[in-house]
Amino acid sequence: MWLDVSVKYLGQRAAVSAVAVWAAIAVVFSLASFAAVAPAHAQSSGMSSALSSGLSSALSAGAVTPLSVGGREALVSLPHDYDPALTYPVMLVFGGYGASPEDMASTSGLHGSANAIVAYARGIDNTWAGAPYSAMTMEEDIRFARAIVDELSYDHLVDRSRVYAIGHSNGGAFAIALACRAPDLVTGAVSVSGMFYEGIDADCADVPVPVLFLHAANDDVAVPAGGLRHGTPFEAVGGVFDHWAGRNGCLPETSARWTSAVGASVHAVNGCQAETEFVLSATAGHQWPFYAAQEAWHFLSRQVG
Template sequence: MSLSSPLRRIIPALLSFLLLVAAYPVVVGPAQARSHSVESASPDLTFPLAVGHREVLVSLPEHHDPSVARPVILTFGGWHETPEQMAATTGLREASDAIVVYARGVENAWAGAPYSATSPEEDLAFARDAVREVAARHPVDWSRVYAVGHSNGGAFALLLACRAPDLVAGVVSVAGMFYDPVDAACVGDPVPVQVIHAEDDPVAQVSGGLRHDAHFLSAREMLDRWADRNGCLSVPFSRAGAVPGVTAHEWWGCHAETRSLLSDGGGHGWPPHAAWEAWDFLSRQNR
C-alpha cells in the first residue's frame, strides 16, 4: 500500500521533531522542583523549647502527624543527667508514639533530693508549664500525659503522681532515689505507678539507706506506700517478667495499676528493656 502525498510529508517532519526533543534534557517545572525539595528536607523532630526561664528538649514521633493529638511523656533525668543524655540513651521516642519531653532541671537536679536547688512547688509548676508550651504548638491528648524518670528524676516522677494527679495518667520510676519525703502530702485520685529497679543497684540500694546525709526509702517501702495509696487489697503476686532475670510484682484489687519490675542485675543505669516496659505500662493508662 502506498502512502498518500500529505502523509509522506508529515512523517519526516514528525521524526525530526522527536529527535530534537530527545537531544535535550527534561527540564523540571517549578511545581515539581518545590515538591522534590519539600520531600528531601525532612524536618528536625527533636528541638529545644523555652518554658519560662527554663528549657525542655522535645522529640516528636518519627511519623508525626500535626493533625493528631498525641500522648506526652515528661522525662526527668538523674542528678547531673542532661536532657540530651536522656534523649540519647533511654529509647523512649523509639518505643512509643508519644511526644517525649526531656525536662532540664535546675543544676540538673529535681526537687526532693538533698542537693536540689528547687522546691517541689517550683518543679511541679515547671512540669505543668512544659506540657502547656508543647500543647500550644502541637496537639496533645491531655488524658494521656505521663511521667518517666531515672534516679533523682524517678523519685520526682512519683512526686508528680503524688502532688499532680490531675496532670499525669501514669508514671514510671527507673532506679528511683526515694529520699524522704518523696510522697508526702499527696492529693487527689490514685495514679498508676510502675517501679523498675535492679537488685544490685549500688547507688539507690533496693533495701534503702543513707546518701548525701539523707535517708532514702527502699524500693519495697516505696511500692508498699503506693499500694496503700492506690487502694490495693492484697500482697503482690510475683511472676517471671517478659525479660530474663526480671521478676514482676503486681498488686491486686487496686484503684490504679501498681506494679514493679525487679531485675537480678543492671546496677544504677538505664536498663535496655526500660523504655519498652515503660511504654507497655503507660500506653494502657488514661485519665
C-alpha cells in the same frame, strides 16, 4: 522469671507488704551470681554512654528540638509518623542527678519506643526537687512540669488525659512525686532506679494514680533496702511501693506477669483502683536498664485519665 507472691493482710490497710518485695529481691539477687553483673555507675547519670555536655547527636540530627518554657527548657521529640492532625499523649522525662536532657534523649530509647510527644526536661543544675542537692523547690519543679505541657499544647494537639512522667534516679523519684502531688497532671508515672529521699513520697493527694517501679536488686546507689546518701536518709523502694499499693486501694496480694526483660520479674498488685507494678532485675545495677523504655511504654500507654 515468674514469681507468685501472696501477702498476708495487715490490719485495715489494703496494701502489699514490703516484706513480699524484700523476699522477691532476695530471690532475684541470688541469680546475680549466674549472670554478668553490669558495672555500678555514679548517681550522676547511671548510663554508660551519657554525654557530659553540649548538644547530642540526636539534637544535631534534628530528632529533638528545643522548647523554651518560661526561662527554662526542654528538648522535644515527636513520633516517627507524627501527624499534626492527630492528638498525642505526652511523656515527661526527668534525668538522674547530673544527667542532661541530651543524655536522656540519646540513651534512654524512649523516642523509639513511645508513640507520644516526648519532652526531656532540663533540671536546674541537672537536679530535681526532693533531693538534698536539688536547686529548686518541689513547687517550682512541679510548676515547670505543668508549663511544659501547656507550652506543647500551643503547637501540638495534646491529649491531657494521657500525660505521663518517667525518670531515672533523682528524676525517677520526682516522676513519682508528680503522681503524688499533681495527680491532675499525670495519668501514670514510672520510676527507674528511684532515689526516694526522706519526705519526697509524703503528703500525697488522695487520688489513685498508676505507678510502675523499675529497680535492681544489686543497685548500690539507690540501695533497695534504703540508707543514707548526701547526708540524708532515703527510703526503701519496697516501702514506697507499699505506700502506693495502699493509696491505690489494692488488695493485699500480688501476682506475676510475663516480661520480655531477661533476668527480671514483674509483680502486679491485685484489685487496684490504679495499676501498681514493680519490675525487679537481678543485675541492672543503678544504670538505665535496656528494657526500661519498652516496659515503661507498655505500662503507660494503657493508662488513660
